[in-house]
Amino acid sequence: GALVEYPGNYSRFRVLKEARLAELTKNYELQQKEVQRLKVMIRRFRQWGHEGDNESFFKKAKELERRLAKLTLVKPPAPPKNRLQGLANGGKSGKEVFIVRDLHQQYADQFLFKDSSFAIYRGEHLAIIGDNGTGKSTLLKLLLGEEIPSGGTIKRGSSLQIGYLPQQLQFADPESRLLAYVQTLTGNEEAARRQLAKSGFYQSDVAKRIKDLSGGEKIRLALLKLFLEKINVLILDEPTNHLDSYAREEIEEMLQDYQGTLLAVSHDRYFLQRHFQEALVIEQQQITRQSLSPLIG
Known part of the structure; x- marks a missing residue:
């Protein structure tokens, strides 16, 4: 549902698009690592809070939950529309x-x-x-x-x-x-x-x-x-x-x-x-x- 503008000719479009997709992929992967890190920390703080009956661990867990909820999630690049199948190679022709x-x-x-x-x-x-x-x-x-x-x-x-x-x-x-x-x-x-x-x-x-x-x-x-x-x-x-x-x-x-x-x-x-x-x-x-x-x- 978004419109992406690439200034330049078709060759320039291909270069810019490839760079944009690489950046999106990198940002998505980095953010997913951070999301997983926060979820692990939340579980640990809750576990420590239950084991030690310590309210401060629960507070830290809630702080991380709020931080996680505020993240604007990066969407991964959409997979290509593979509409055309590959060419079937026939047998060898003469040299x-x-x-x-x-x-x-x-x-x-x-x-x-x-x-x-x-x-x-x-x-x-x-x-x-x-x-x-x-x-x-x-x-x-x-x-x-x-x-x-x-x-x-x-x-x-x-x-x-x-x-x-x-x-x-x-x-x-x-x-x-x-x-x-x-x-x-x-x-x-x-x-x-x-x-x-x-x-x-x-x-x-x-x-x-x-x-x-x-x-x-x-x-x-x-x-x-x-x-x-x-x-x-x-x-x-x-x-x-x-x-x-x-x-x-x-x-x-x-x-x-x-x-x-x-x-x-x-x-x-x-x-x-x-x-x-x-x-x-x-x-x-x-x-x-x-x-x-x-x-x-």
């Missing part, structure tokens, strides 16, 4: 996930990129960055096989189980109710309700139509579907857009433990700094692998 040679992509007379070669290996986490319109989402579609390159080759490795979160989400039946949709994924209603609750959808939400969900809710629903699949390659296109801070933090924690291959398009500096050390950079119609730190400061 080579994508081998790209002399890649060209053009529309009419305009090249997005040309003569570009790179490789992505099992377990690597790579960001994909570049200015708007340089072809970041197009590159994802090429890797996924949703588009055919104008030239060059893309070799996909063996045993790939790919999970993809596109920037523009589309569902086959937007008129479908949440519960009915998730039930097709889980096989029964009880499991569907349980999975919906884990993703932050509760009793009042399950009858909503997919088309009536907010942008953040649609992303959470798409993530729910991904989390139910055992994948070893995860491809994300602007994954933190439209998400509230709790969902952003949960996705960040989930990705920290993800052992598979990860590719993500993002402009979110905090997200990039936390999860990636290298990037596929699209600039001047070329795709090159570069260290991420100099690019985002």
